[in-house]
Amino acid sequence: MTAAETDEYNRSNITETQDGLPIQYVLTVTENNVTLSGVRLDMWFANASGIYSGVSAENTLGEDYLRGWQETDENGQAIFYGIFPGPYTGRTLHVHLRVRRYDENGTVIYNNTTQLFFPEDINEEVMQLDAYVEAATQNWNTDNDEDSIFAAENVVTLTGNTTDGYVATYTIELPLTETSASSSDSGAGSGSPPSGGAGGSPPSGSGPGSGSRPSGNPRCLRSGSRSRLLLSQCKENFVVFLKAYF
Numbered sequence: 577m578t579a580a581e582t583d584e585y586n587r588s589n590i591t592e593t594q595d596g597l598p599i600q601y602v603l604t605v606t607e608n609n610v611t612l613s614g615v616r617l618d619m620w621f622a623n624a625s626g627i628y629s630g631v632s633a634e635n636t637l638g639e640d641y642l643r644g645w646q647e648t649d650e651n652g653q654a655i656f657y658g659i660f661p662g663p664y665t666g667r668t669l670h671v672h673l674r675v676r677r678y679d680e681n682g683t684v685i686y687n688n689t690t691q692l693f694f695p696e697d698i699n700e701e702v703m704q705l706d707a708y709v710e711a712a713t714q715n716w717n718t719d720n721d722e723d724s725i726f727a728a729e730n731v732v733t734l735t736g737n738t739t740d741g742y743v744a745t746y747t748i749e750l751p752l753t754e755t756s757a758s759s760s761d762s763g764a765g766s767g768s769p770p771s772g773g774a775g776g777s778p779p780s781g782s783g784p785g786s787g788s789r790p791s792g793n794p795r796c797l798r799s800g801s802r803s804r805l806l807l808s809q810c811k812e813n814f815v816v817f818l819k820a821y822f
Contacts, residue, residue: 585640586644588644588656588657589644589656589657591641591642593641594642595624595707596659596660596708597659597741598658599659599742599743600656600741601619601656601657602746603617603655603673603747604652604653605653605675605747607749611652612652612677612750613647615652615675616646616676617645617647617648617654617748618644618672619643619658619672620643621642621658622664623641626663628642629641642661660694660708660742663708665715666717666718667723668699668722668723669703670694671691673692674687675690675748686751690730690748690752691725692732693723693726693730694731696719698738698742730756732746733745
């Protein structure tokens with residue numbers, strides 16, 4: 577049994593001691609435009625340094641920051657208090673969700689995973705904040721339109737700013753469509769995010785979403801234009817990029 581399966585992690589505040597830009601995630605679950613109560617939502621994502629809790633390869637076994645679950649209330653809503661997720665190589669910035677619905681006997685009748693994303697311009701701004709800039713400079717190399725899992729319909733609506741934080745709202749319409757459901761989160765029928773791996777961490781493999789962090793730095797922070805690099809901030813990293821990719 578993983579931490580997210582215990583009552584201890586039935587919680588709205590999943591931040592613990594993690595630094596980062598605060599976000600209040602307001603999620604609503606509907607079916608045929610009718611809100612659904614009692615739907616279980618598991619949420620997990622990487623911290624500002626791009627590290628997941630509960631992952632052996634990250635030396636975070638026994639830690640459970642930025643993981644938790646709730647059931648939707650009578651209005652079909654669940655609210656999580658966390659931070660803006662951090663970057664790692666091969667993926668755009670994202671949040672994992674598992675959605676489970678039960679019948680009157682407590683039997684799971686619907687179980688799927690999905691991922692939420694953020695507007696690209698906000699990604700760029702947040703990755704220049706102190707809590708994120710080091711990991712972003714070293715590891716962030718994938719924008720929304722370069723991500724193999726990104727779906728435009730899964731982008732949250734944000735209100736707020738990079739000083740005080742954001743409120744992120746999103747409506748999950750059941751059943752999840754083929755494009756909104758995520759095939760990268762393994763164990764979709766098993767329950768909570770599995771410890772030490774694919775439920776919360778970058779999946780293994782060499783393609784997009786790989787959990788391995790190659791040496792060097794394929795990307796420096798970008799300024800506005802997708803193709804313009806802030807070479808004054810990361811000249812050394814750009815040299816590594818040239819050696820690695822050309």
